[in-house]
Amino acid sequence: MRAQNQRGHAMIELAVSAGVMVACLAGTVQFGYTFYVYNQLVTAVGNGGRYAAMRTYRASVPSDIEKGRAAIRNMVVFGDSRPAPGVVPQVANLKPEQVQVDWVMDESGKPAAVNVSIIDYTVDAAFGMFRFTGKPAVEYPFVGRFAPAESEP
Amino acid sequence: MRVRQKGFVLIAMSVAMVVMLAVMGLAFDFGRIYIARNEAQVFTDAAAMAAASKLDGTDAGLDHARQAVAKLPMRWNLGTKSFTGVVVEFSPDKQSWARVTAPDNQVEISFLRAVGGPAVFTVPAHSVAAAKPVRLVE
Numbered sequence: 001m002r003a004q005n006q007r008g009h010a011m012i013e014l015a016v017s018a019g020v021m022v023a024c025l026a027g028t029v030q031f032g033y034t035f036y037v038y039n040q041l042v043t044a045v046g047n048g049g050r051y052a053a054m055r056t057y058r059a060s061v062p063s064d065i066e067k068g069r070a071a072i073r074n075m076v077v078f079g080d081s082r083p084a085p086g087v088v089p090q091v092a093n094l095k096p097e098q099v100q101v102d103w104v105m106d107e108s109g110k111p112a113a114v115n116v117s118i119i120d121y122t123v124d125a126a127f128g129m130f131r132f133t134g135k136p137a138v139e140y141p142f143v144g145r146f147a148p149a150e151s152e153p
Numbered sequence: 154m155r156v157r158q159k160g161f162v163l164i165a166m167s168v169a170m171v172v173m174l175a176v177m178g179l180a181f182d183f184g185r186i187y188i189a190r191n192e193a194q195v196f197t198d199a200a201a202m203a204a205a206s207k208l209d210g211t212d213a214g215l216d217h218a219r220q221a222v223a224k225l226p227m228r229w230n231l232g233t234k235s236f237t238g239v240v241v242e243f244s245p246d247k248q249s250w251a252r253v254t255a256p257d258n259q260v261e262i263s264f265l266r267a268v269g270g271p272a273v274f275t276v277p278a279h280s281v282a283a284a285k286p287v288r289l290v291e
């Protein structure tokens with residue numbers, strides 16, 4: 001009777017402690033990976049914002065502005081404004097469409113600053129999902145060359 | 154013998170819990186610290202560029218530079234807290250460079266405190282930018 005009792009205790013103890021341990025481990029993996037990805041996103045938008053800030057702003061036709069945006073998005077995602085086909089993104093599953101580039105214009109119609117942010121990106125951290133919209137975000141002042149009459153190559 | 158056996162799970166659990174807290178602390182607290190550091194660095198990079206771009210050798214230029222830094226919307230702590238105590242310094246000639254320091258970004262420590270870590274960890278960042286920036290040909 002006593003021996004049976006003890007075995008029951010051991011099983012309950014194992015069940016309780018294993019439950020706690022697994023929950024802790026799952027949380028650690030989930031948050032650890034999410035933070036890791038978020039940190040990569042911060043680096044990516046920071047680099048993209050810096051690139052956008054120093055890049056030549058060309059606007060002879062509206063599609064030039066869009067081409068410029070595409071180059072900035074590529075810089076965020078691939079670390080390269082013109083990535084070779086098949087290049088892997090720097091952050092898992094990040095796509096150029098998930099990067100938002102907004103120019104802030106001054107009164108004279110010149111770009112004054114650029115906002116780069118991540119929209120609608122989901123981190124799949126095995127035990128849970130986190131969705132980031134609007135963050136991380138950076139704003140860089142525009143310090144590049146303003147060339148409204150030139151067209152994007 | 155029975156007395157020893159009864160205590161074993163308790164001891165094993167407490168040792169495992171301490172180790173577990175340390176591991177969780179490494180993942181959670183260090184994760185947040187690294188993010189805060191990175192966010193602060195990106196902020197000071199942008200702020201130094203914003204400040205340096207306003208410099209023109211006059212005191213008004215310095216004011217504009219300080220305003221440009223204060224106007225930046227960037228935040229830290231996973232994009233939730235605004236930067237406080239930001240220091241903006243300039244070259245003596247008021248037109249060569251600007252230096253921005255974000256000195257007191259204090260990350261609150263959650264798990265590492267339980268195993269002897271500090272309550273807060275400060276992650277400062279600073280950047281210098283030249284008034285005549287490098288421009289990309291691209």
